[in-house]
Amino acid sequence: MPFNTSDLQQTLEHHFKWFHRHPELSNQETGTTARIREILSTTGVTVLDTGLRTGLVARIGPEGNGKVIALRCDIDALPLSEASGLDYASEHASCMHACGHDFHLSAMLGAALLLKEQEQDLAGTVKLIFQPAEEGGGGAQQVLDSGVLDDVQEIYGIHVASELEAGIIAVSPGATYASVGSFRLVIQGKGGHAAAPHECRDPIVAAAQVINAVQSIVSRETSPFDQVVVSVTHIEAGTTWNVIPQEALLEGTFRAFSAEKLGTVATRIEQISRSIAEMYNMDAEYQWHCYTISTNNDPELCEFVVDTAKTLGLRVVPSTPQMSGEDFALYQQRIRGVFWNIGVGSLQGTHHPGFVADPAPLSTAAQLLAALGGAALERG
Ligand SMILES: [Zn+2]
Ligand SMILES: [Zn+2]
Structure with a gap:
């Protein structure tokens, strides 16, 4: 019927x-x-x-x-x-x-x-x-x-x-839908007493620099006519107010409309993160994953x-x-x-x-x- x-x-x-x-x-x-x-x-x-x-x-x-x-x-x-x-x-x-x-x-x-x-x-x-x-x-x-x-x-x-x-x-x-990548960055510092920062290597300071620096991938390295997103969406470090933590974790996502651009952005996040970690005499572990292509x-x-x-x-x-x-x-x-x-x-x-x-x-x-x-x- x-x-x-x-x-x-x-x-x-x-x-x-x-x-x-x-x-x-x-x-x-x-x-x-x-x-x-x-x-x-x-x-x-x-x-x-x-x-x-x-x-x-x-x-x-x-x-x-x-x-x-x-x-x-x-x-x-x-x-x-x-x-x-x-x-x-x-x-x-x-x-x-x-x-x-x-x-x-x-x-x-x-x-x-x-x-x-x-x-x-x-x-x-x-x-x-x-x-x-x-x-x-x-x-x-x-x-x-x-x-x-x-x-x-x-x-x-x-x-x-x-x-x-x-x-x-x-x-x-x-x-019409973007390629999607995610990243995970762990900055390894040296923890210790918050009253003695000179005896530590503070991963929070390095993480803060990374968060700011990766913003320039979109604003300074991407054509205004290209669509790219870089977002840091998860940050974890420390447990209390008077201890400098040992490590800081950052996670985030980046998106673009081509596999090439997605790969370039992934690499730039890695380079920036490693350079900043090195500048502060720390190690960085970086992983990224492509969830889907566009x-x-x-x-x-x-x-x-x-x-x-x-x-x-x-x-x-x-x-x-x-x-x-x-x-x-x-x-x-x-x-x-x-x-x-x-x-x-x-x-x-x-x-x-x-x-x-x-x-x-x-x-x-x-x-x-x-x-x-x-x-x-x-x-x-
Ligand atoms: Zn959905
Ligand atoms: Zn859906």
Whole structure:
């Protein structure tokens, strides 16, 4: 029986509120996965055997050959205490869907319902990826390692945009989400009595210099037309007021829109940190890690997303580059794809305890996902 839009919206809002009330952290999404599986099974959608511990992949399309398209959402939440004031706020302590992944997965369930209705008319296969652990938990890599994307030719991913009016679609070619790196620096000094600093080597003074000096990487070494972020976000040293500590720990993140620039920034933080430590006659241990590369929207497929959205009567605007990262980028290294945004009109940004995604555009998101899947197969 075909869905009318208001029925679809009602169904998806119901699912969305349940998922919002029951958030789970990266790689712990067992309840979420079970619920998705249950909803898909009531509509007769096939769930593939991928070996994923959490998250799942569904398959829709007639048996036989043809193109294979993937639609991807993510399902994990964040370790935050919700302060949204919603009557369907999180029931799990220190865990909140503050990045809209509950919206994404509910919209994807809607797309599954819509695609299932037209399954026999599909010109190939659509794989619906309910990816676990997007928030730094290696989820995209797990899906890639499962091999389920090996036969996929194009991939489309959805993310909410808090700042955009509900229902507006934003998409642009090229990189829209940044490459993300993190660093950890330990400055080894020599502790002692705070009354005798000359007998110590104070790592707090060196750490303070490092914090100030790395600011110049963006302000003095980066073109004003380039987007780069360096933030020191964690500092730990000392235990009390009258002891100079032995060591100081700094952690932080840096972001850029190319792997080269990310590497350059990582190296400069290291050089500056080591030089300052040396200047104060101390040692520095430095480690950095690249969490994800930047997204890379295929220009031709991006146009296809714009056209498909417009065919549905949606308003489409260019997306604003984000300094946040997104592991969808890992899929795009292997498969042509587009990561697009839908506005959910939140007063607070994502990752904020007061983030609220307006559920009103859920059916719109589901329709666009389904239309992309169906039309991408038609394009041959
Ligand atoms: Zn997030
Ligand atoms: Zn997210």
